[in-house]
Amino acid sequence: xxxxxxxxxxxxxxxxxxxxxxxxxxxxxxxxxxxxxxxxxxxxxxxxxxxxxxxxxxxxxxxxxxxxxxxxxxxxxxxxxxxxxxxxxxxxxxxxxxxxxxxxxxxxxxxxxxxxxxxxxxxxxxxxxxxxxxxxxxxxxxxxxxxxxxxxxxxxxxxxxxxxxxxxxxxxxxxxxxxxxxxxxxxxxxxxxxxxxxxxxxxxxxxxxxxx
Numbered sequence: 001x002x003x004x005x006x007x008x009x010x011x012x013x014x015x016x017x018x019x020x021x022x023x024x025x026x027x028x029x030x031x032x033x034x035x036x037x038x039x040x041x042x043x044x045x046x047x048x049x050x051x052x053x054x055x056x057x058x059x060x061x062x063x064x065x066x067x068x069x070x071x072x073x074x075x076x077x078x079x080x081x082x083x084x085x086x087x088x089x090x091x092x093x094x095x096x097x098x099x100x101x102x103x104x105x106x107x108x109x110x111x112x113x114x115x116x117x118x119x120x121x122x123x124x125x126x127x128x129x130x131x132x133x134x135x136x137x138x139x140x141x142x143x144x145x146x147x148x149x150x151x152x153x154x155x156x157x158x159x160x161x162x163x164x165x166x167x168x169x170x171x172x173x174x175x176x177x178x179x180x181x182x183x184x185x186x187x188x189x190x191x192x193x194x195x196x197x198x199x200x201x202x203x204x205x206x207x208x209x210x211x212x
Contacts (some may be wrong), residue, residue, distance in 0.1 A: 036129045036156040036163045040138045042168040044123035047111065051118040059208035062112035070111060075157070075164040076104045080165075083177050083184050084196075095193045102200035106207075113207035120145035129156070135166065 034042065044070040050062050057065060069075075078104040081088050081096075088096070126139040135157045141149040155167035169175055187196045 030033055033161050034163060036136050036138050037125055037127060039073060039156065039163050040140060040154055041125050043069060044125065047115055048118065048123065051115050054117040059112055059210065062116065063108055063208060064109050069110050070108045073165055074107065075159065075166050076100065076107060083181050084179055085185055087188055091193055099193060099197050102197045106200040106204040109204035109207040113210055
């Protein structure tokens, strides 16, 4: 079932506290650069293609198909940093790298799992983004067949000339990683960074192993 549980997607984070942070890496700039709305439209095109081929691809196949698309659309290193919070600076560089990769795998697996098939859904992107403090807001909707649309708004930020999403608000206001930040902090405090890294890797594999 497509997008079985919106609250499980876990791909959005609170914008609060990100303004002073710099991403740890960014994709190489190419000319000309896509506008914020074009980035999201391209993401949806690729996601829809994966959904159409979803059952035949399987979880791992969808993961491989979506991997470059998610990397290009989202600033995953910055999202990881913000989700971890103030304790990020106390982590060793190799711990940060492993955690970024675990979060990246979890993020891609979430899309591969929750957008696993196609049943006439469409994605609508409003052509004009909205200016906001610390970024640009791209408004969009997931419109399932015979169901109410789901609002998905993307906060975009430009780094080295490249627009990427740093936040997604489901239903217009729900920022899931704002809650995940509390979860991450709790795991780090009790069990340490290795436990958090392992947990994300295990969750990603569980998502990929789920039947469509």
